[in-house]
Amino acid sequence: MKIELARRTKVIGTSKIEESLRILEQYPEIISLGAGEPDFPAPPNVIESTEKFLERGYTHYSPLQGRHELREELVKKLKRDNRINSRPEEIIITCGSKEAILLSILTLVNPKEQVIIPDPGYIAYRPIIEMIGGVAKSLQLKEEDDFEIHPENLQKMITKKTKLLIINSPSNPTGTVLTKKVLEEISDIAVDKNLMVLSDEAYEKLIYDDEKHVSIASLNGMEDRVVTTQTFSKTYAMCGFRVGYAVANEKVVKKMKEFKICTTLAAPTFAQLAAIEALRNSSQYVRTMVNEYDRRRKMLVKRLNEIDLNCTTPKGAFYAFPNIKKFKMSSMKFSDALLKRGRVVVIPGTEFGKYGDGHVRMSYATAYEKIEEALTRIERFVSKL
Ligand SMILES: Cc1ncc(COP(=O)(O)O)c(C=O)c1O
Numbered sequence: 001m002k003i004e005l006a007r008r009t010k011v012i013g014t015s016k017i018e019e020s021l022r023i024l025e026q027y028p029e030i031i032s033l034g035a036g037e038p039d040f041p042a043p044p045n046v047i048e049s050t051e052k053f054l055e056r057g058y059t060h061y062s063p064l065q066g067r068h069e070l071r072e073e074l075v076k077k078l079k080r081d082n083r084i085n086s087r088p089e090e091i092i093i094t095c096g097s098k099e100a101i102l103l104s105i106l107t108l109v110n111p112k113e114q115v116i117i118p119d120p121g122y123i124a125y126r127p128i129i130e131m132i133g134g135v136a137k138s139l140q141l142k143e144e145d146d147f148e149i150h151p152e153n154l155q156k157m158i159t160k161k162t163k164l165l166i167i168n169s170p171s172n173p174t175g176t177v178l179t180k181k182v183l184e185e186i187s188d189i190a191v192d193k194n195l196m197v198l199s200d201e202a203y204e205k206l207i208y209d210d211e212k213h214v215s216i217a218s219l220n221g222m223e224d225r226v227v228t229t230q231t232f233s234k235t236y237a238m239c240g241f242r243v244g245y246a247v248a249n250e251k252v253v254k255k256m257k258e259f260k261i262c263t264t265l266a267a268p269t270f271a272q273l274a275a276i277e278a279l280r281n282s283s284q285y286v287r288t289m290v291n292e293y294d295r296r297r298k299m300l301v302k303r304l305n306e307i308d309l310n311c312t313t314p315k316g317a318f319y320a321f322p323n324i325k326k327f328k329m330s331s332m333k334f335s336d337a338l339l340k341r342g343r344v345v346v347i348p349g350t351e352f353g354k355y356g357d358g359h360v361r362m363s364y365a366t367a368y369e370k371i372e373e374a375l376t377r378i379e380r381f382v383s384k385l
Contacts, residue, residue, distance in 0.1 A: 008130075008131055011126075011127050011130035011131055012127050012131075015123060015351060016332075016335070016347055016348055016351050017034060017036065017123070017347055017351065020032065020034045020339070020345040020347070021034070023339070023345070024345065027343075029343060030339070030343045030344070030345060031343065031344050031345070031366070031370050031373060031374040031377065032344075032345040032363075032366065033344060033345060033346050033362040033363050033364070033366060033371070033374055034345040034346060034347050034361075034363060035363045035365050035366060036172070036363065036365075037233065037234075037237075037239040037365060038234060038237035038239070038289065038318075038365050039365050039366055039367060040237040040289050040292075041237060042236060042237050042238045042240075042241065042274075042278075043236060043237070043278060043281075043282040043285040043286075044285075045277055045281050045282060045285075046236065046238065046274050046277050046278050046282060049273070049274050049277040050241075050270055050271070050273075050274040053269075053270040053273045053274060054270050058269045058270045058273055059269065059270065060269060061265060061266050061269065062093075062266040062267065062268075062269045062272055063266065064257050064260050064261065064265065064266060065091075065092050065093065065253070065257045065260075066091070066092060066093020066094075066245065066266065066267060066272060067093065067269070067272045067273065068088060069273075069276060070093055070272045070273070070275055070276050071088035071091045071093065071245075072088055073276050073279050073280070074086075074088075074091050074245060074247070074279070075087065075088060075091070077279055078091075078228075078247055081204075082201075082204070082213075082215040082217070082218055082228070083215065083218035084215055084217045084218050084223070084228060084247060085223065086247050087250075089250050089253065090247055090248060090249065090250050090253055091245055091246070091247045091253065092245060092246050092253050092256050092257055092260070093243065093244075093245045093266075093267050093272055094243075094244045094245055094246065094260070094264075094267060095242040095243075095244070095263075095264045095267045095268075096231060096233055096239075096242045096243070096244045097200065097202050097229040097230060097231035097233070097244030097245070097246075098124060098244070099244065099263060099264060100227075100229040100231075100244050100245060100246035100256075101124065101125070101128060101198065101200060101229055102128050102263070103246065103256040103259050103260065103263065104198050104227045104229065104246060104248070104252070104256065105128050105129060105132060105134065105164070105198070106132060106256075106259050107252055107255045107256050107259065108163060108164055108196050108198075108227070108252070109129065109132060109134040109163050109164055110133075110134070110163070111132065111133030111134065112133065112134070112135060112161065113134055113135065113161055113162075113163040113164075114134070114135045114136075114137050114159065114161045114162045114163060115129045115134050115135070115136055115137065115162075115163060115164045115165070115166060116137050116139050116154065116157055116158070116162060116164070116165045116166065117129070117136050117137070117138060117139065117166045117353075118138075118139055118141055118149070118166065118167065118168060118171065118353075119138035119139060119140055119141065119352070119353030119354065119355045119356070120141060120147070120173055120174060120321070120349055120352035120353045120355055120356035120359070121141075121166070121168060121171070121172075121173075121352055121353055122168055122171075122172045122173075122200065122352070123351055123352060125166050126353070134163075135161070137157060137162070138353055138354065138355060139153065139154055139157060140153070140355045141174065141176070141355065142355075143312060143323060143359075146176055146312050147171065147174035147176040147312070147321070148176060148178065148179070148182060149167065149178060149182055149186065151182065151185035151186055151188075151189060154186065154189060155189055155193075158189070158193050158195070162193070162195060163195070163196060164195065164196045164197070164198055165186070165190065165195050165196070165197050165198070166197075166198045166200065167183075167186065167197060167198070167199050167200070167216065168199075168200040168201075168202070169183075169199075169201070169213070169214075169316070170203040170204070170206060170207060170213070170314075170315065170316025170317040171203075171316070171317060172202070172203065172317055172319060172352075173319050173321050173347070173349070173352045173356065173359075173361040174312075174314065174319070174321045175313075175314020175315055175316055175317045175318075175319050175320065175321065176314070176315065176316070177207060177211045177213065177315040177316045178214070179214075180212075180214045183214055183216045183219060184219060186216065187216060187219045187220070187221065187222050187225075190222070190225055191221055191222075191225070195225070196225055196226070196227070197216055197222070197225055197226045197227070198226075198227050198229065199215065199216045199217060199226055199227070199228045199229070200229050201213070201215060201228055201229065201230045202229070202230065202231050202233065202234055202244075203234050203316055203317040203318075204230060204235070205234070205235040205286055205290065206234060206235070206290060206293060206316055206317050206318060207290075207315065207316040208290075208293075208294045208297060208314075208315055208316065209315060211315045211316060213316070215228055216228075217247070223249075224249045226248065227246050227247075227248040227252060228246065228247050228248070229244065229245070229246045230244065230245060230247075231243070231244035231245075232244065232275050232278055234317075234318075235278075235286055236275075236278040236282055236285075236286065237289065238271075238274075238275070238278065241268065241271035241274060241275065242267060242268060242271060243267050243268070243271050243272055243274075243275045244267075292368075293318050293364060293365070295368065296318075296364040296366075296368050296371055297313075297314060297318070297320070297364055299368070299371065299372070300320050300362065300364050300371055300375070301313050301314070301320055303372075303375045303379075304320060304322045304362075304375070307375070307378065307379045307382060308326070308382070309322040309323065309324065309378070309382065310322060310323045311323065318363055318364050318365045319361050319362065319363050319364070320361075320362045320364065321349065321356075321359050321360070321361055321362075322359065322360060322362065323358060323359055324358060324359060324360055325358040327382070327385050329385075330348075330350070330357060331348035331349040331350050331356065331357050331358060331359055331360050332348040332350055334348070334360060335347065335348040335360055337381075338360075338378065338381055341381055341384075342377045342378060342380065342381035343377060344374045344377050344378055344381070346360040346361060346362050347360060347361040347362075347363075348360055348361075349361065362374075
């Protein structure tokens with residue numbers, strides 16, 4: 001039988017990340033710098049409380065918008081950490097922040113309307129936009145600018161069809177943290193051009209040196225214009241719990257909630273309750289993880305530059321994005337060859353958009369010693385190119 005798939009399936013391809021994970025299962029001697037998730041377990045107090053909630057029978061559906069007690073706790077967190085004023089009605093709990101991104105785009109973007117996305121940028125934005133018939137427009141980020149957004153370049157891209165701008169700070173894959181000044185300039189443009197902004201803040205707590213995370217929704221005149229998405233996945237190493245959320249104007253959240261009937265109905269109940277425990281009692285655990293990421297980051301970036309793989313210093317998240325242009329290979333070819341000959345997984349920059357070519361993403365959410373060994377292999381591999 002010839003199965004006719006919908007045309008929309010063309011916007012989705014197999015990702016290199018998935019492929020690498022398959023290879024890893026077969027060849028345990030390969031070292032992966034491909035991971036997009038913390039290598040730490042969830043905090044012990046969170047695991048303990050999850051067990052308790054399961055025993056107590058919290059195994060049923062939760063309300064569409066998420067549990068009230070979690071949303072109340074998030075109101076406090078958003079005020080304290082992000083200077084975002086909100087009410088529980090303006091928050092929706094989702095299955096990871098990825099669902100929050102999907103629901104936001106479903107709620108805000110009409111077919112044929114344009115959405116500006118960072119390039120290189122997180123892998124999921126373009127297919128989600130295209131899946132619903134929107135048009136994704138790449139805002140090129142350049143290494144010489146430390147992959148910061150140049151507001152004047154953004155301004156030039158805006159047309160009558162532009163509806164939404166997506167920003168992601170700290171960034172996956174570059175580790176760039178947008179400064180308050182740049183965010184203020186972006187806000188001015190958004191107000192002037194009447195754009196909505198989706199601010200993906202998945203890595204808000206993974207931030208180094210003296211950098212500060214600023215939520216664009218906290219800036220003057222922006223609170224109704226921004227959908228902020230955050231998650232428990234990265235900060236608390238709770239990827240498998242699948243708890244994320246969005247905070248936005250109530251009118252937007254109400255519609256996101258209605259769409260949720262058609263997606264996952266609700267995030268897992270026991271996981272939402274465990275998320276409250278994470279918010280209340282895990283800050284020391286988070287600090288320990290961030291310190292360890294920082295130690296790995298410093299070693300990784302130093303060694304990469306020593307072996308002539310130029311790498312700007314990432315200020316946040318857990319990725320380095322070194323330049324491989326001097327080897328005159330596409331990032332896909334470089335990654336394939338490194339896997340075959342060097343036995344190290346890295347992710348080709350083009351997975352994050354066409355302007356990611358000439359770079360590869362290396363994750364340091366992997367044990368220090370493994371990163372050291374991977375670097376020894378990479379050094380050997382590049383010395384023979
Ligand atoms: C930039 C960014 N946003 C959102 C997500 C989604 O994460 P989750 O759905 O686990 O919250 C990820 C995951 O890798 C990410 O890198």
